[in-house]
Amino acid sequence: MSASATPTAQLPPAILLLGPTASGKTMAAIEIARRFPVELISVDSAQVFRGMDIGTAKPDAATLAAFPHRLIDLISPEESYSAARFRVDALAAMAAATMRGRVPLLVGGTMLYFKALCEGLAELPAADPATRARIDDEAATRGWPALHAELAAVDPATAARLHSTDAQRIQRALEVFRLSGQPLSRLIAASRQAAPPYRLLAIGLVPSERAVLHRRIAERFDAMLAAGLEGEVESLRARYRLHGGLPSMRCVGYRQVWEVQNGLAPRSQLRDRGIYASRQLAKRQITWLGNSLRPQVIDCLAPDLPGSLDRLLGPFLD
Known part of the structure; x- marks a missing residue:
């Protein structure tokens, strides 16, 4: 996956951990961090926003204290973040981790960001x-x-x-x-000549049973509502100048709450609309994994998931 002239075996290692929403990426990353000398780097276009914690399934403060994630809480919900900026930030975070003798572990579900990191970005003219x-x-x-x-x-x-x-x-x-x-x-x-100077191992967490993933998605959205997702959006609206066209308010979950709070959809439909949007997101993410990113796939529902990760990572990092 590298276009560098340096022989692949001489490049420093980096791990990409990808998967659809609710596939257990954060828990898997933490298990890897318990076993290997990695440094976690978030690949999530929603977790970059400060104050958007519940609806993005952002790791809680205790988890972040024990297992810090780079590229979380970078900007306010009034701002925009791009794949191009992510690539710059991620390469800087990866270089810093390598300098500290750690292995970058990039974990998340924003597939466009992974693609931008691995293949570079075309310098296209702006819309006219x-x-x-x-x-x-x-x-x-x-x-x-x-x-x-x-x-x-x-x-x-x-x-x-x-x-x-x-x-x-x-x-x-x-x-x-x-x-x-x-x-x-x-x-x-x-643009594809700009692969990062790393020996990459891409691991995709993909469910063997889509119905189980759907159940997880529903349970997680219910937990977000119970944890106060609607109140979180109200708080964000009080602190920032927001509108429905901002990337932050187009994120899955936030968009559905925004529409309810603005009278664009009945509250009685909030749960179903949020779960449906999450399912559609997961479907798109799985399509990206199969058609574009092509990682080594592990069943995220397997009871021996930590063992499967160890069997891949041990030889790679040895």
């Missing part, structure tokens, strides 16, 4: 409203299949993976080409 408006006008006149054919002429690799009516992605690919003169596929391929 005028260019997008022209593409929309052309689509209204000619239709998206015609624009898809135009994309195929300048960027066949991108066009091949898009349906001829996938308006949002066709528009973005044409926008990138018109602004940069470069196919989107070429820019993305160039």
